[in-house]
Amino acid sequence: MKQFAIECHEPEEGVDRPVEVRIIGFLDAHTVLTFEKTMEDLLERQYNKLIMDLESLSYISSAGIGALMVLLQQVRRRQGDMVILHPSPKVYKILDLLGFTKIFMIAQDRDTALQALG
DSSP: OOOEEEEEEOOTTOTTSOEEEEEEEEESTTTHHHHHHHHHHHHHTTOOEEEEEOTTEEEEOHHHHHHHHHHHHHHHHTTOEEEEESOOHHHHHHHHHTTGGGTSEEESSHHHHHHHHO
């Protein structure tokens, strides 16, 4: 089985601050349901600002990109937003080739991601 893990770091200050979500391994058809369930749980707790740390993401499939797009739409409907933080070179290349670097906000460091979310 391919490596996959999600680490969610919720802010101590409350739901007005961004949640940092670190995705590790492979986000594909086999792991996307776990990802979606974890994100649903965060949204149910009223978080609407997300920093998606993809530095340790080795691979993302179309199913994974689709899940990120749905998540982006969900948080924007709630007047929130999402930033992709430091995607691995392989993942960035996939996102860029498919045109998603024009849709997702991408930051190379945490401070820039926090600034983008206000």
